[in-house]
Amino acid sequence: MPPRIVYLATADARGHLMRAQLLTHALRAAGAQVQVLTTSDEGARFLAGFGIDAPVLSRHYAVQFDAQQNMLRRETDRNVAHYMFHPGRMLRDVWRLRAWFRHADLVVNDSFHPALLLMGWLPFWRRKVVHVYGASLRQALETNFKGRMPLAVAKVFGGIVAWQIDRSKARIAHDFAYGEPAHDGHGGHRLATPVAIVDAVDHGDAGRRVAAVYLNPHFKDAALADGLEQGLADAGLPAHLVGEGYAQRVHWHARDERWIEAAAHSAFIVSAPGMAALSIASVYRKPILLLLTDQPEQAMNAGRATQLGLAHRVVVWRGDAQKFARAVSVASGELLALPSSPSDASEGRQAAVERLRPWTALMLRLAASG
Missing domain, CATH: 3.40.50.2000 (Glycogen Phosphorylase B;)
Structure with missing residues (x-):
């Protein structure tokens, strides 16, 4: 049976969606079955342009920005809190994701959707969850309340987030400047951010x-x-x-x-x-x-x-x-x-080809071990 992968790509920024479509096409070409989910109707339309049908999991979770892309911290905190603690939101999404988990060998969380942070922490589901995130995004998340709350509270928050992330089956941190793939032997991997492969014709x-x-x-x-x-x-x-x-x-x-x-x-x-x-x-x-x-x-x-x-x-x-x-x-x-x-x-x-190859190999290996 081919590997079965569920890929949840948040639609806060199109980079997550671009990575999702790029990896989905590469994994399908390698024989995997991949189902993509996203978090907004606009995100679903974006993915459709690349030939990917992506149901919307939830329209309630999103980072908030103003019209100049400045992050609105209070509004984001409020939105995330409402999502996590309203019984018809995150718990509903966890319930829906149960069905996807049942038939999946691997569930990819790109990047840090709260429902999959929770499921990647719980023993029932964590053996299937891999978190994919930019290295700077994890640092920003863990230090979200630094300077906005008492230092001790901010540290506790960062520690809880880090604990949740590290409990998952695997973690893939990526960065535009990473070199050769690396891993820590405990489920943590470092890969260069994948990039679409374009023709080499000189215009x-x-x-x-x-x-x-x-x-x-x-x-x-x-x-x-x-x-x-x-x-x-x-x-x-x-x-x-x-x-x-x-x-x-x-x-x-x-x-x-x-x-x-x-x-x-x-x-x-x-x-x-x-x-x-x-x-x-x-x-x-x-x-x-x-x-x-x-x-x-x-x-x-x-x-x-x-x-x-x-x-x-x-x-x-x-x-x-x-x-x-x-x-x-x-x-x-x-x-x-x-x-x-x-x-x-x-x-x-050629550099783009060399970046994409280890992503495909690692995802297939993680799915097989699931």
């Missing part, structure tokens, strides 16, 4: 003179988009603009299933510093303009990009469209001046 100078912009659905502020468009125009650079929050704007696309291919052959990438965007920049050796907001995980990622010497510039939205446009224009000029090589696309394609 010439015309292709490289386009900025590939992706802003996740939390970005909705019109003035921010005005400033970004103006800054890129002032730098003399056409842009391929993708963002669900700006779907009604002229020249913007809500979704583009081939955006990563555009990014791999662009002059540079423009995105918030999520793990997926940084991985694309790293693998395909593209400079990246990071739009930094108040989101702890992504702030850590931006810091790591600096430490590791990834070719990038950072711009911060502070509410002034003209100042933002000038900052974008200056940063764009600096990124355009960086040297590039015609071999970057082909070498990046």
